[in-house]
Amino acid sequence: MVRRGFLKSGGLALLGVGLMGGIPGFIAEAAAGEKIISPYKKRKTLICIFQRGAMDGLMAVTPFTDDYLKNARPNLFMSAAKTGNNSPLIDLDGRFGLHPSMKAFEPMFREKRLGIVHGIGSPNTTRSHFDAQDYMESGTPFNKGTASGWLNRAVGLLGHDALTPFTAVSMTSAMPRSFYGDNPSVSISNLQDFAIQLRGNQSGANLAARSFEDLYDKTTSGLLQQTGKESFDAMKMLQKTDLKNYKPTNNAVYPNSALGNSLKQIAQLIKMDVGLEVAFAESNGWDTHFNQGTDNGIFGRNVADLSNSMMALWTDLAAYQDDVTVMTMTEFGRTVHQNGTGGTDHGRASCNFILGNAIAGGLVHGNVKPLAVENLEDGRDLAVTTDFRSVFSEVADKHLGIDNDHVLFPDWKGDRIGVMRS
Template structure:
């Protein structure tokens, strides 16, 4: 009994879109036999978006007065000067300019709802995508053996009863950030899903029949506490008209993976199923060649990022006070462009934080003149802000978590004032 209950409590649920089918019949029967109580208590919600591949922060938010950068990027550099043939950045403060394809962010920045942190990154100087992502998602940049992710630890520190949809990742597999003992859910598609176990590698691909065997043996236990909550949440999801969801304010989400993920997160928020931490991904940021300036690969990526996040924000309406959105990327790109019109793996980048409790309308962090003597390893934007100082501040202030020792072990740095 204790083993099975432990599976339910720490294993959580992973809901993966399969295109056909749906909830196994034994789950549906159990869910339908239970009366759903009222909505879960309204809590603060943190949305994290991982830009996989390493975003060029110097192109997203350009220190356009820096002559060293201009010399290092003859075909990639853009200015904020009107009518300039190299493209016009959106002047934020006389020094930093927003890429024109990030224009959807400008009103949010002017309204002081959007903050930017520049020179952010990991203290570990690896330029391996896999290692850097692992370190950032585990929150322990010098320890590969950490079993849990920082968002899973954050969930464990929330300190109140939770719904099984407290922590949700809109991805096809569980992200490293959610690894750990606290229940979490991975959903690739709300319209068509099945249930699988999540947890250790042995349980990852357990068939529904195995779950049904557990159910048959311990049906009374499953309908108590964690089990009953799970069925209640599944019933909520089944009853929702997900397919015909209509965003507020006539919002149209981009027809992209990120746009679709954020649209589904908005639906979960409005369903009041107890969501508190959500995770989504944006890919394609590894711009080694043909990066482009005003147009091109990078421009398309940042357009999707900004319009997806802005659509999500506008869709939330009355929920905006309860939601903060934070982006992250494993590292930045080299200051100097390479011979194929791209940028290689670097160090510092920037991230975006959106919310009504954000100290917005500012570019936080330190970016020194990009002379060679100021560059990390003589080639990269230096990491002047440890990602943990930002992630911990956002979690502490927004989710009201105040235990950095557990959230980010081996770190005792200072916050930078990105939250109000």
């Protein structure tokens, strides 16, 4: 089937909007748990999770021996000591402690399949969520006019034609900035509830139809007419298996959350062997200005969801683990000092997590100096000592075989830090 015109520049997104008359049969029976069809060569898959809102890296992975941090956070500081009623941090290396709600990560760290980069962030000092996310997703932290996202450019650098419309999939209701660009990508919020939305043309987007073919016949949109038939053919690749009753491998249990559901569906796509190479998901709610909590509370719930969702995915993909790497990212971190409302404000550096069998795991990478005021950025924040591009480029190179930093991250000429094994 001809697919070359499928989904240019994020123009089409497949969203979870119900169709009148129910979901078409070939969608309801979409392939998921078993490899019913395998028309594409098995490829490596990079899964990126954006933690929107700015995660407090100092609480996720705490330098618990740092007295400056302890004094700066009298109500938020957590210890690795097993005293009192609070759950202690999980001591990783004698200096850094993992938040107790992320205990699902500990086995992977001990097995050297989980690596952590601390002090990671953008060289742009903005504390605007919107701008910082835009810069990170475009991969050009000093150029607001970049049209494409770094993951879209990565798709273009894969070294082969995108023979499948599922090369790059975002499990979101709208196309993320990371996927903007000329290379084919698709946004899917729910595999069970497909409908077609033409971005910027809602009248052509949500025509009620009994089937995708019917929707195609009725539309008056030129772009949808051009790509519609290929879109429908692509959807027909998903057949023969019941998505709704999907059974994860090894009894993996996904959290009943937006992130858990997204990662479960990414696992289904990987098992279908439809050529998925770059996947994207989001985790929201990390802007903890108020009542951040310690072992319990907003932050604890968020990190539990993140770690449990990732580990459910990893367990589910038991037979595919050599071909999958999962990487988190967040726009910036939080202030070293707590604020007056039991939270933390917009800061600079944070940390990220990278899961995979080729990771230089069991280590907290990066350079985090003692949090004395003279070592803080602007006298208040954990300093950015690792440019996010040095990590993203290394993961893309070692896992996907992309070795063109000039295109992937224009204007960046930094060094990599060794988060992937040689």
